[in-house]
Amino acid sequence: xxxxxxxxxxxxxxxxxxxxxxxxxxxxxxxxxxxxxxxxxxxxxxxxxxxxxxxxxxxxxxxxxxxxxxxxxxxxxxxxxxxxxxxxxxxxxxxxxxxxxxxxxxxxxxxxxxxxxxxxxxxxxxxxxxxxxxxxxxxxxxxxxxxxxxxxxxxxxxxxxxxxxxxxxxxxxxxxxxxxxxxxxxxxxxxxxxxxxxxxxxxxxxxxxxxxxxxxxxxxxxxxxxxxxxxxxxxxxxxxxxxxxxxxxxxxxxxxxxxxxxxxxxxxxxxxxxxxxxxxxxxxxxxxxxxxxxxxxxxxxxxxxxxx
Numbered sequence: 001x002x003x004x005x006x007x008x009x010x011x012x013x014x015x016x017x018x019x020x021x022x023x024x025x026x027x028x029x030x031x032x033x034x035x036x037x038x039x040x041x042x043x044x045x046x047x048x049x050x051x052x053x054x055x056x057x058x059x060x061x062x063x064x065x066x067x068x069x070x071x072x073x074x075x076x077x078x079x080x081x082x083x084x085x086x087x088x089x090x091x092x093x094x095x096x097x098x099x100x101x102x103x104x105x106x107x108x109x110x111x112x113x114x115x116x117x118x119x120x121x122x123x124x125x126x127x128x129x130x131x132x133x134x135x136x137x138x139x140x141x142x143x144x145x146x147x148x149x150x151x152x153x154x155x156x157x158x159x160x161x162x163x164x165x166x167x168x169x170x171x172x173x174x175x176x177x178x179x180x181x182x183x184x185x186x187x188x189x190x191x192x193x194x195x196x197x198x199x200x201x202x203x204x205x206x207x208x209x210x211x212x213x214x215x216x217x218x219x220x221x222x223x224x225x226x227x228x229x230x231x232x233x234x235x236x237x238x239x240x241x242x243x244x245x246x247x248x249x250x251x252x253x254x255x256x257x258x259x260x261x262x263x264x265x266x267x268x269x270x271x272x273x274x275x276x277x278x279x280x281x282x283x284x285x286x287x288x289x290x291x292x293x294x295x296x297x298x299x300x301x302x303x304x305x306x307x308x
Contacts (some may be wrong), residue, residue, distance in 0.1 A: 014254040018266040024247040026273025030281045031236055032105060038233040046103055051222030053102045054214035057094050059241035061206030064199060064249060073199050085192050086204045093185035093248075094209025097178050099216065104174030109278075116175040118271050118298060121264045122148055123183035125305055128260055131187060135261055141305045148301025151294040186260055189252050198253040206248070261305070268299040 035041075041048045068075045078086070101117070108116070122145055128135040167173070192201045227233075255263065272295060279286060 010257060014258050014263075015266075017250050017254050018258075018263055019269060021247045021251045022266050022269035023273050024243045026270045027243060027277060028240055029105070029274035030278040031240060032102070033278070033282050035233050035236045035240070036106065038230055038236070039228045041227070047217055047220035047222035048227065049102050049106055049217075049222075050099060050213060050220060051217030051224050052227060053098050054210050054217050055224060056237060056240045057098065057206050057210030057244060058214065059237070060244040060248075061203055061210055063241060063245045064203035064206065067245075068199050068203055071199075073197060075200055075203065078196065078200070078204075082192065082196055082201075083204075085188065086196075086201050087208050089185060089188045089192060089201065090205035090207070090209030091212065092181045092188060092209075094206055095212045095216070097181040097185065099213060100174040100178035100181065104171055104178060107168060107171035108175065116172055117179060117274075118267050119176055119179035120182035120186075121267045121305075122301075123180050124186055124260055124264055127183055127187060132259075135259065144301040144303070144305030146301070147304060148298050151297030151299075151301065154290060154294040154297065186255065190255050190260065193252055193256040198249055198256075202245075202249045202252050206244070264305070265303055268295075268303070271295055271298060 035052075036049070039052065041052060065075065067073075104116075125141060125145065126137070129137045189201070229237075251263075275291060275295060
């Protein structure tokens with residue numbers, strides 16, 4: 001009975017943490033739009049976009065590093081194999097994911113991006129079929145995938161154009177690639193989490209991945225000196241960094257206690273939060289009936305998949 005109570009408490013605690021993480025992850029969608037406008041970063045200026053987002057994650061990594069020092073975390077107790085895995089995680093979770101994510105975000109609407117960003121859920125389910133013996137695909141999971149992808153397709157319907165689907169490689173295409181790298185990151189993080197504290201590998205993967213991303217941005221012609229650091233943009237930059245550090249640290253902390261498929265269902269909170277906030281705060285972004293239908297389909301698909 002004590003074991004059952006402990007398990008129940010752990011499920012409740014990790015569930016609350018998962019909800020919090022996904023609410024936090026939903027807020028950057030409209031915030032990034034505001035920051036880019038405030039800093040004078042044009043959507044077609046890929047170099048400055050990448051340079052800015054690298055600064056966000058460098059700051060996030062530094063915040064975690066300072067917290068680790070304050071709490072006496074074993075920040076430097078890693079072997080070569082663990083360090084290599086952390087470097088790979090940083091490459092996928094920070095460098096590649098946010099390279100594609102931020103370019104995609106700036107080349108599509110915030111509402112559409114908030115939904116497309118969740119394609120990582122379905123990549124995770126498909127990959128889990130090959131990685132974990134107890135997480136194979138079945139008819140209910142396939143039904144959930146069909147419902148979810150139907151929502152992703154529906155949100156791409158553009159009645160204002162002659163073409164049935166509105167799709168661009170730099171917009172929707174990069175959001176999909178970002179989702180794939182995000183899914184791969186979850187599997188890598190779960191493996192590392194069996195050996196190292198979440199704070200340690202989250203901190204280092206952010207620092208490694210963000211520094212690589214910074215060099216990519218600068219190599220493309222980005223110049224952090226030309227960014228307009230107003231009080232508003234600076235404050236929002238710190239907010240974005242804080243969201244990233246807290247959410248990833250907490251998410252990786254609970255990932256070791258729950259199956260990837262169990263946690264994936266909470267991802268539906270991200271598009272709901274992102275769409276709502278974008279519609280409320282971003283001029284020109286309107287919540288249309290098609291977006292609500294798409295959100296419902298995506299949410300049902302995720303729930304169906306994870307109730308198997």
